[in-house]
Amino acid sequence: MLYGGDYNPEQWPEETWAEDAALMKEAGVNMITLGVFSWARLQPGPDTWDFAWLDRLLDLLHGHGIAVDLATATASPPAWLVRAHPEVLPVRSDGVRLEFGSRQHYCPSSPVYREAAVTLARRIAERYRDHPALALWHIHNEYGDHVTECFCAESAADFRRWLRARYTDLDALNFAWGTAFWSQRYGSWDEIEPPRDAPGPVNPTQTLDWRRFCSDALLACYQAEKDVLDEVSPGVPVTTNFMSMFKALDYWEWASREDxxxxxxxxxxxxxxxxxxxxxxxxxxxxxxxxxxxxxxxxxxxxxxxxxxxxxxxxxxxxxxxxxxxxxxxxxxxxxxxxxxxxxxxxxxxxxxxxxxxxxxxxxxxxxxxxxxxKLGPVAGSRTEAEVAIVLSWDSWWALEQEDHPSTRLDLRAIIASWYRELWRRNIAVDFVPPEADFTRYRLVLAPNLYMLRSETAERLTRFVAGGGHLACGFFSGIVDEHDHIHLGGYPAPLRDALGVVVDEFWPVPDDRTVPVESAVAGAAEGTVAGAATLWSEWLDVTTAEPVASYAGGPLGGRPAITRNVHGDGLGWYFGCHLPSALGAVLDAAGVRPAHETPAGVEATRRGEFLFLLNHTDAVSRVSGLSGIDLLSGATVRDELELGPLGAAVLTPNPAPER
Amino acid sequence: MLYGGDYNPEQWPEETWAEDAALMKEAGVNMITLGVFSWARLQPGPDTWDFAWLDRLLDLLHGHGIAVDLATATASPPAWLVRAHPEVLPVRSDGVRLEFGSRQHYCPSSPVYREAAVTLARRIAERYRDHPALALWHIHNEYGDHVTECFCAESAADFRRWLRARYTDLDALNFAWGTAFWSQRYGSWDEIEPPRDAPGPVNPTQTLDWRRFCSDALLACYQAEKDVLDEVSPGVPVTTNFMSMFKALDYWEWASREDxxxxxxxxxxxxxxxxxxxxxxxxxxxxxxxxxxxxxxxxxxxxxxxxxxxxxxxxxxxxxxxxxxxxxxxxxxxxxxxxxxxxxxxxxxxxxxxxxxxxxxxxxxxxxxxxxxxKLGPVAGSRTEAEVAIVLSWDSWWALEQEDHPSTRLDLRAIIASWYRELWRRNIAVDFVPPEADFTRYRLVLAPNLYMLRSETAERLTRFVAGGGHLACGFFSGIVDEHDHIHLGGYPAPLRDALGVVVDEFWPVPDDRTVPVESAVAGAAEGTVAGAATLWSEWLDVTTAEPVASYAGGPLGGRPAITRNVHGDGLGWYFGCHLPSALGAVLDAAGVRPAHETPAGVEATRRGEFLFLLNHTDAVSRVSGLSGIDLLSGATVRDELELGPLGAAVLTPNPAPER
Amino acid sequence: MLYGGDYNPEQWPEETWAEDAALMKEAGVNMITLGVFSWARLQPGPDTWDFAWLDRLLDLLHGHGIAVDLATATASPPAWLVRAHPEVLPVRSDGVRLEFGSRQHYCPSSPVYREAAVTLARRIAERYRDHPALALWHIHNEYGDHVTECFCAESAADFRRWLRARYTDLDALNFAWGTAFWSQRYGSWDEIEPPRDAPGPVNPTQTLDWRRFCSDALLACYQAEKDVLDEVSPGVPVTTNFMSMFKALDYWEWASREDxxxxxxxxxxxxxxxxxxxxxxxxxxxxxxxxxxxxxxxxxxxxxxxxxxxxxxxxxxxxxxxxxxxxxxxxxxxxxxxxxxxxxxxxxxxxxxxxxxxxxxxxxxxxxxxxxxxKLGPVAGSRTEAEVAIVLSWDSWWALEQEDHPSTRLDLRAIIASWYRELWRRNIAVDFVPPEADFTRYRLVLAPNLYMLRSETAERLTRFVAGGGHLACGFFSGIVDEHDHIHLGGYPAPLRDALGVVVDEFWPVPDDRTVPVESAVAGAAEGTVAGAATLWSEWLDVTTAEPVASYAGGPLGGRPAITRNVHGDGLGWYFGCHLPSALGAVLDAAGVRPAHETPAGVEATRRGEFLFLLNHTDAVSRVSGLSGIDLLSGATVRDELELGPLGAAVLTPNPAPER
Incomplete structure (x- = not known):
């Protein structure tokens, strides 16, 4: 288990360094990240380099048995670079060129920035590739923090290059962007610009392609550094630090480029x-x-x-x-x-x-x-198995949250979180998967809001259900293709076989209002699928599905709200409204199993043979049905485990092996 | 009765067109608007024109007996035009030039845009003036949507030309704008610029003239196209589609230029x-x-x-x-x-x-x-007679809602709507009139908030009252002249004879507070003029008027809130506070008659001999005292008519004539 | 006692002036401010001057016995100046150059503006220095209203000059600004720019220096005019009108330059x-x-x-x-x-x-x-003595309210006001003092939130306590030095001796939440130090202090909230939370005396021998224990004084002398 953190010794007199190393040792630190914002220190001028201080630091840490995660230091170009090349600074959608004085002040498409960054990464890699402290490469820092897009002329040219590569000919772009609408047809590539501030809503496919491009433009920065590290320092694992579920970067693509x-x-x-x-x-x-x-x-x-x-x-x-x-x-x-x-x-x-x-x-x-x-050394390397998958597509996320939709209140992260919460409180393990994933590895696939859906993916989802899988789709899924063009033929056209429904019209719910939903199945337990839906409702008709819940009033009163469709050997659920609490019925039907049953607020998860029990409440909680040894306390557990406020245990069935 | 809509066949493969025409026929469509956003399709390049597809469409529609409302297609210039002439794109008050990619992206004062638009309109007019499907000309689209003003240098020059035409000499402008205030005197026309973002509040008359100019600049665009259509295609009626009660354009002036x-x-x-x-x-x-x-x-x-x-x-x-x-x-x-x-x-x-x-x-x-x-064919052409008029002045609207007023919470549209509501729920017909109207055609004239009032108009209103008319003025009326200069001598100076009051000081009401108002007339029915005033109150003295309602507490307690003044043969009411519910007393005194008396939520209006009854509630409603035949159902009505939820009837005293 | 106001005769025809002078006389006006926005009138062009109208006005006023406070008229440059030199107009942090049409439209660092302003001031001073009506000089108007900063290139150059003067060498600046952080090191003065819009948070010391510079840049404008007036018109007192407790200008420094x-x-x-x-x-x-x-x-x-x-x-x-x-x-x-x-x-x-x-x-x-x-003539010149001082430092104010702090909800003016309110309602006189003040003149010194504290000041505060003074510090005081660098060694490091506490961690309180605080002293009267703290709390440990109040729940439950420390002969109080109502205990312990005891809402203050009694309520109030003569009513007061709603009295122990 690695333990440590970012260290910025540039900010301290060198006297402090030895004290730091000693204290790291005392704290059990075994890994330190160095150099994240050291560009100006390492390269004080275009042709001046200063590595001596960093040499001393790596030696010092190594001497204390501490490994180094070495950064390429490229996240914030130094003042001399941006003054010599002001076009390195990024430009907002309103044309304002942002100033030096903060961090991450660079245009992702700037050739000057890219070349300077690659040069710096190469110098660092060449100098430290053989240093015994070197354990990891850390490219840049939090790509997309502060600056996720630049609207300068250089970026515009790069965007056009990207579009040419994607569409090859202009007719294809005009079709994809639907430029017949609002007289937007392009007669030449040079007429295309980024979606800067415009009089009204900007072409949605242009905006979507812009988001795709921006993720790719930053990825190209990353890849250029990665290529250098792989070349100069092969075998040392490379990463860049992500920012959790971050909208601007397609982490499926990014992760595929990381070690x-x-x-x-x-x-x-x-x-x-x-x-x-x-x-x-x-x-x-x-x-x-x-x-x-x-x-x-x-x-x-x-x-x-x-x-x-x-x-x-x-x-x-x-x-x-x-x-x-x-x-x-x-x-x-x-x-x-x-x-x-x-x-x-x-x-x-x-x-x-x-x-x-x-x-x-x-x-x-x-x-x-x-x-x-x-003490948790034995856990390292172990993995979690899940029977449930949630489909997450950045393309769909970007497309979903654009303007001029039935509702602009849809926040995909919040919607996914509201579904995830139902899994979490039942301790059911879940994987995230991209639309291209092999769904057959799972018992149940959840698609909380898969607005953009390629036909090919829809076909695989339908086959997955036919083959015995369970699928639950949230409202406003399967609406558009990869160009943000409506799938015609009745929403959600490509999923109609799997789900057995057709949506006549979207009925988004205004802020601060709710729509009552009640069970549509005689004798169903109260509360399982009943509740007050928010955000969204729909004028929904079933074809082959049966209603599980229906609206209990209003213009949609009596119409289906949640449906279940037998398709082949599987089951296709559809949520026409936002009511994540009803997900229990889906989980029950799929028969997916929890890591362990626990009182409210206690989280149970498995990694390999290890069972983690985490009490997120401020009260004492008791979990029963357990046995094993707690790696943290060393205590042997027989049936019941008591967890204090915010307490935790990591159970292994066997005595922990020597580390 | 025309029935149809905008059709954008450019967005669909030509195969679809025949199906569309057949479905239009099935739906009873008899009029289609074509070409609204077709500029880029009709003129793919500066010297390239493509009308063949539109020829085929007009022929197709004509073949199905469908008339065409043909647009001049000038609302969104094509990409090639804005790239060749970037100065066509509009500029915000902060200097940002807005980008292509949405619609309506043009500077109204751009000579390049105006010439290109007129050329396009002429080409279309010349080609289709004799087409048998052509029924109407539709200039541009929703002037002022998205872009109501442009702050570029071209617009500034146009603004200066407009100012020279208005004021002739600079002293007149300096006087009108009150440039003695804050050291703003202009020594030359060239020193004048649009009211761009400035350190603090901008000269209010400059801003007002800017609004006047912006309405006129767009009107000049319209007029240039109208002149071409009148020349090339005389006799075909011309319109441009308005956007209801839209602040940016003086629709009195605009409508006078339409057919x-x-x-x-x-x-x-x-x-x-x-x-x-x-x-x-x-x-x-x-x-x-x-x-x-x-x-x-x-x-x-x-x-x-x-x-x-x-x-x-x-x-x-x-x-x-x-x-x-x-x-x-x-x-x-x-x-x-x-x-x-x-x-x-x-x-x-x-x-x-x-x-x-x-x-x-x-x-x-x-x-x-x-x-x-x-079935409503017989209704076409019939008119509505009103005994009540509401004065609506765009000039006053623009001036009223400027900053640095006693309250910035005054929203003229909302204030007018609150008075209108009292007429609507009584089914009393009302005309809107400009300040220049002949008031003597009406029994009652309402001026909910006529902040800016020329002396000439005030004199006519006063004569109207003296001659037996009823006038009801809302608070903060008659305050300034056409230059936004205070009418001195005690507010509302030019209306003091008609109203018999003098306002000592404005007492706007802070948000979320109210001021209690009670009847000032002994024995008056409770509730008619009593209530909780919002938005505004005043330190008001009567001269010849009598108080009808007074403040029931606070610093203004006991002072008049609503007054009534006998002036000559008429009556002048003044509302010193915002309490539209008290309007009933005004309507009663004027003796204006409803179209019909109906239960709450049922609207009754007359057009000629036809009585429309519209139930806006979700319950069954019954209206009595009726007779005639319902054009919609064909049923004969004797005394009572039952209207279902959202139900409607159109009664004619006689059987509907053949159409 | 001066009585009068701004007079803008330029806005009125000259006929009005005589009427104005007569009415001034009638109202008892004895001082008029002239010329505040007269630049365009006095200097209609670069080489044209028009003083004749102002000559006549001064003569007219003098003829009526009215003195003149003459403005230098430099607050709003005329149109001809900004059109000839567009660089005079100020620029926002987003690069937008603000337009003419409002007021105060100038860049404080503009040499063109400064020279034009000084020329105008000189001309006015030379013309009127000997006019008998001249009583005061009024420089400019409300420096900093609308424009407190300009981000243009000229300002950037001036900022660099200011920085060179402050730091002499670049290493000192790099150290002060902590440019080792985020790769911000400057290699040359020319690389430094103002804190314009940037990708993320801008260097806090850069921003702080910018605020210092902006106050100084405007002060340089003032000083240039002041020098001219002192030279041309010695002996006439000079002022510029402040805007109460105004954040942008360090009024300690400014006031030192005023007469x-x-x-x-x-x-x-x-x-x-x-x-x-x-x-x-x-x-x-x-x-x-x-x-x-x-x-x-x-x-x-x-x-x-x-x-x-x-x-x-x-x-x-x-x-x-x-x-x-x-x-x-x-x-x-x-x-x-x-x-x-x-x-x-x-x-x-x-x-x-x-x-x-x-x-x-x-x-x-x-x-x-x-x-x-x-009638209040006798009061003129008399002074107020205070036993309590509140430390107010603009440096600390600027630093405190920067972003990236434990809480961005700290509004120093509101926090000081909340402490001040406790003094006000007890009628305890208070002086404001800068950190450089001699504290020993006071019995009690209050430092509601002295975030930035130089070590030297801390030492003087500590000696003040040791010498018998009482000091009460609010939370988040003594945190940083003059460069906004943390005082290491446990917060508030430089005050730990005086206060006897160490703060382990800041626990800001989220909006709309409170933290319960209870007395920590057995037998203490309920309510004196108990209540619901807002804004802030802290993980606080006492060293030599004793807890006076403690948290009554939550993660900090039982820990000290307010403490008292005997240090030498004095007492050091510390408020770890925001609970100004607890200040009573501090005032009691210090034994500071009120001007007089009054019912709630009645303010009592002394100036010399005069006791002002002001009833801020809308009810009759009675104050007892008084004697003297009321200058306003002439009545003799014996023991009890009755004040009507909003009533006032000014008591003198002796008959008022002849004026």
Missing amino acids: FVSDDAYPDPADPEAHITAAMNYDLMRSLKGGRPWLLMEQAPSAVSWRPVNVPKRPGLHRLWSLQTVARGADGVMYFQWRASRAGAEKFHSALLPHGGTRSRGWAETVRFGAELA | FVSDDAYPDPADPEAHITAAMNYDLMRSLKGGRPWLLMEQAPSAVSWRPVNVPKRPGLHRLWSLQTVARGADGVMYFQWRASRAGAEKFHSALLPHGGTRSRGWAETVRFGAELA | FVSDDAYPDPADPEAHITAAMNYDLMRSLKGGRPWLLMEQAPSAVSWRPVNVPKRPGLHRLWSLQTVARGADGVMYFQWRASRAGAEKFHSALLPHGGTRSRGWAETVRFGAELA
């Missing part, structure tokens, strides 16, 4: 359900490379500094949330940052070593958790 | 009072050309796609609201659009032929309503 | 506590030059026009609030403006002579109050 996935996770201690969306994010990280362990590259030991109000973690929460990352697939727990900064925009961000130094509560937790994490 | 008025009306089905403001808008449309029938050029059969949440029309609502437009003077009901788009920003806008095709609920309504509308 | 302080005060009549923050502002004005009387340069007789909703002053409020300014140190009450404008952005701002003329309520108040104010 392993790493994530920066910042759940908000002020949010009483933060641990549920955190679990969702971790499951996504685990899923991005098909279940392989991932690395928590950054978290905060306590408060962050970038929210409007930054609440710290109450005692026990840091430990519990850290263990949760391991429970959901992390093979290491790392932090931003080692030593709290004295100056700058993040000086109030908590750190492993707080401003108060070793006398602080924070430092005590750093040492205590380091020791505890070491 | 008939047409309107695009989109009441929100989620608004329970939408039918009242819709009625208000239709009465305005009817009034714009002195009571002549108008054409509903666009409405949605069900939901639109441009609101944040787009609720569809529940069954019956489309029919009811369509009949309401006829009841209030429309001689045709048309739609955006015929066939729902597959792609683009409006693909989720409802259409006569939905994505679901002929099996959908929407299509059934299209066919059913087409047949029903045909 | 006397003047203020523009606009409390909101719609705010029921406006008189308390008004009192706070006046105490600051009194404090800015060490207790010397100041001049109320502008107030509104009734409503203003620039709020969203502008409520007038109810009868009696104008008098009461005017007397309050005198009670708190003003030696004159002046207004914006004499005669209400007919046109322009401020035409609805109330004036001494309203639109309604001499028949209006407003005019009657103008005359009545003029007579009353004259």
